[in-house]
Amino acid sequence: MGNILITGCPHSGNDAGMLRQIIAGACVESPHLLHVLHILQQKFLHVSETAIREVSAMLALPYSQVEAVVEFYSFFHKTPRGKYDILFSNCICCGYLVDGTDLMAMFGRRLGIVAGRTREDGLVSMDQTSCIGMCDHGAALLVNGMPVTGLDGSLLERIAILIEDRVPLADWPSEWFQIEDSIRMSGMLLDHEMPRGDSLRAMLAFGAEASLNEIIQSGLRGRGGAGFSTGMKWKSCRVAQGAAHYVICNADEGEPGTFKDRVLLHRYADSLFEGMTVCAYLIGANLGYLYLRGEYRYLLPHLQSVLLLRRETSLLGTNICNQPGFSFDVQIVVGAGAYICGEESALIESLEGKRGIPRVRPPFPVSHGYLGQPTVVNNVETFVAAACVVQKGSTWLRAMGDEVSKGSKILSISGNCARPGIYEYPFGVSIRQVLEDCGAADTYAVQVGGPSGVLIGSPEFDRRLGYDDLPTGGAVMVFDKSRDLMAILVNFSRFFSHESCGFCTPCRVGTVLLRDRLDKIFSGRGAQTDLEEILHTARLMKQYSHCGLGQTAANPVLDGLQRFPQVLEKFLLNRDFEPDLDLDKALAEGRRIRKGNDGIACADRGGQ
Amino acid sequence: MTRIRIATTSLAGCFGCHMSLLDMDERLVSILEKAEFDRSPFTDIKHCGSCDIGLVEGGICNEENVHVLREFRKNCKILIAVGACAINGGVPALRNSFQLRACLEEVYLHGEGVENPQIPNDAELPLLLDKVYPIHEVVQVDFYLPGCPPSADQFFRMFNDLISGNEFSLPRKLLHFD
Amino acid sequence: MMKTDNRQDQAARNTITIDGQEIPFQHGQTIIDAALEAGIYIPHLCHRSGLSPHGSCRLCMVDIVDRKETLGDSDRRREGKIQEETRSRSVAACTMPATAGQWIRNNTPELNEARKVITQMLFTEGNHICPSCEHSGNCTLQAVAYYLGMLDGHFPPFFPRRDLDASHPTVMLDRDRCILCELCVRASREADGKNMFAIAGRGTRARLIVNSASGMLADSDIEMHDLAVHVCPVGAILIKEQGYRVPIGQRTFDLHQVEEIDLGKTIPPEMGQK
Secondary structure, three states, X not given: OHHHOOOOOHHHHHOHHHHXXXXXXXXXXXXXXXXXXXXXXHHHOOOOHHHHHHHHHHOOOOHHHHHHHHHHOOOOOOOOOOOEEEEEEOOOOOOOOOOOOOHHHHHHHHHOOOOXXXXXXXXXXXXXXXXXXXXXXXXXXXXXXXXXXXXXXHHHHHHHHHHHOOOOXXXXXXXXXXXXXXXXXXXXXXXXXXXXXXHHHHHHHHOHHHHHHHHHHHOOEOOOOOOOEHHHHHHHHHHOOOOOEEXXXXXXXXXXXXXXXHHHHHHOHHHHHHHHHHHHHHHOEEEEEEEEOHHHHHHHHHHHHHHHHHHHOOOOEOOHHHOOOOOEEEEEEEOOOOHHHHOHHHHHHHHOOOOOOOOOOOOOOOOOOHHHOOEEEEEHHHHHHHHHHHHHOHHHHHOOEOOOOEOEEEEEEEEOOOOOEEEEEEXXXXXXXXXXXXXXXXXXXXXXXXXXXXXXXXXXXXXXXXXXXXXXXXXXXXXXXXXXHHHHXXXXXXXXXXXXXXXXXXXXXXXXXXXXXXXXHXXXXXXXXXXXXXXXXXXXXXXXXXXXXXXXXXXXXXHHHHHOHHHHHOOOXXXXXXXXXXXXXXXXXXXXXXXXXOOHHHHHOOOO | OOOEEEEEEEOEOOOHXXXXXXXXXXXXXXXXXXXXXXXXXXXXXXXXXXXXXXXXXXXXXXXXXXXXXXXXXXXXXXXXXXHHHHHHOOXXXXXXXXXXXXXXXXXXXXXXXOOOOOOOOOOOOOOEEEEEEOHXXXXXXXXXXXXXXXXXXXHHHHHHHHHOXXXXXXXXXXXXXX | OOOOOOHHHHXXXXXXXXXXXXXXXXXXXXXXXXXXXXXXXXXXXXXOOOOOOOOOOOOOEEEEEOOOOOOOHHHHHHOOOOOOOOOEEEEEOOOOEOOOOOEEEOOOHHHHHHXXXXXXXXXXXXXXXXXXXXXXXXXXXHHHHHHOXXXXXXXXXXXXXXXXXXXXXXXXXXXXXXXXXXXXXHHHHHHOOOOOEEEEOOHHXXXXXXXXXXXXXXXXXXXXXXXXXXXXXXXXXXXXXXOOOOOOOOOHHHHOOHHHHHOOOOOOHHHHHO
């Protein structure tokens, strides 16, 4: 935790000499733009215009590119944050509202700060952020990037005292920063003991061609949810022409309600890197990247230590396992708060030091990926599974699951259940079974695959997890009858409007329109026409958006309207039309200026 | 034959749309054979009776605008947003780039040549809204007649369509936003 | 127009079919470029032949029909003689490469309605007050809205507060009207070799920025004759002291339809001047 000591000082953020020194130092570790900006943000609590100029000069990047990146990612700021920067998760399962009290407002009152602002003395700032992947641990926040979970009034009070006393983070109770893995049910993958290097040795003994065939034969499909055949993807990349080939692990699990990668990265990092190394050998790559979501930066020291150990034991580097010519290494790039970077082509853009904007496809990454070269992008679970398949053979995977979906799926289960955590199931398990195992009672609705997935109610609890029924990246959010589903739909719509990259019109504008329309209904000002408006916008976004974000952003509300119409309807006024304009709100400023003299027109107020 | 009753008003507008309507010139005569005006600046009738068509020029910038607009909606079978301001706020909405207080202070406190600077606060003055809004944010609108102003040809076309009971449509050459 | 109802013939001939009209294409060409070359208009704002494809405005969305659809099918469907829905997928014509045998729907009521709504979205998120814009009448956003029969903005306008940059002696930037099409970004990089513009930020906070140390046009290398200055489809990038040389009523889209201009059937005098 040494580098998370309070070092920030906003005042020197404009001192060009000092900036140059810090940038040069950051570049020694990694010259990646996201890394350099992170160091500056940490050191000076913001990235000033002078800093942008210096970075642009020293990294030989256009000024506009650096500025564009600073403004794109949520964790970079152009004005100073506090020495203690608090980010409350606003996730429906690990957010500040999860227990029914507004923890963020409570904390704000205690410290005299409002969300989005830095306190005048510069000591503390507070804001909300999208799901930080702590859904199995209750309400959670990040303080200077370090997660603290299980928040309640008394813990927040203790945090407030430490902040007011200016106690360095390193001296905070260390148990606050311990994140339990909470594996509740393990299966073929999580139970599988794999001695470091076994997969690589098996692959080398078996040969590249045969190993690749084994992965194809196993029926392994991408665990991110889209479900493309992993073996076929690797094969396409292997035969694609290019100056270099790359392996990328997508560890940017930003889908609210998903935290399995957090656990896999913590416990199974070796298997993950082994899977990446296997892939590298099979496609002919010398370099790989792990793109780690910014919210999981606290895992970085651990991951670096695993990489170091693998280098020391000849499992990474040159002549891996004494195989002449088998060279591969992995670099870790940490994101900075942008859900869209979980989309593989946006992730590649981000890796290239740009805004995370999804690319036009075709061409696909297997032929034109990182730096335009053939690239395999898979998620954490897929690489872990691939490593196991190579070691155990294709029959091992095929023994589990069903006809279409082979093997197992690791689920992140959260929400209203007695035992939230990580569960591994063979594909084909029913939602009903999952609910029973996690101790869910009185379940009203289940969000499968996070907000971009499917929202189902009890008549559909016999549906099964798999690529042909309910595909999922792994999130299962359970909502019981105590929950207001409308509040959940509002939460999801805010999430998507916050995370839309802004590239294409239907998503950029549509996510905001949906959010505002749902807010209107939720505030009790909705009418029948508002539902029609929602459908109208939602269908357009689904059909005409550029990427998966826009195409799925309307899923929750569409599912809500289809499966739980009463949830929305109960908020509606008994009339066809209700103005979009909230008159009282629109008059508030005028009233303040007139100091209560409302004028004659008020006699007519309430005319309709 | 009973004549069709038409009401017109200008809210946060400049009366330019009304002027353009009058630009129909002699064609007005043929329209007035089949229609008559209720509340309108042309008649000086102060409140809207039951009408077939309501024409609203201008956006919504104060509380009185809201009130008048609601009266129109309540009394008119067909409500038409006439001109750019009614449709999207138009030129008055340029003030939306500024806070209301800043606008008032600029005009009444810090403006060039202001004597006895004060922000007017007479009871006769309606409360201002924080922004200028299009009318469809306050009431349901049946038709839109864009333009700044819509041309006399557009008005003529619209009246003819509506009076003869045809579906109102604008040919492309009559469609413009300026 | 060649008549065909066999995709294999078409594949051999390197043609695609748009709304029943068979047209040729060159290898590597996008659907929109093939269409425009053949005189078929597909509405678009972020596309310009010669600059790299982008696909952000989504106005050029077309449907690629999966099943073999013969000529006249759409008529027969309208008449109720064909009941089943043809499977189709919507793609951006400006980024999708033309491939032999594609059956494409373009000028359909459904697509034009969606395009109109997308245009309304663009009007809604910016400050498009046509009467106060000196580019009115020369604005492609406006012209496309006319083409699609858009009468109103439909949605509650966002009225965003955006910065104006009038620091440069001859060129100005009014972000109120920017639709984030990135034509200027690409033109500057690819045609002018200057890399003068970029988009920063995310979502509706995305904004056009200038690649200069102060972020202002005055400190940039932009020049009046750069393609980046002329490529703007709206009135976001303007040349100073020219706004009203041609009066309202006599401007490009007062005299011509957008498809005439985009298909190159006529070159308006004021556009040639620029």
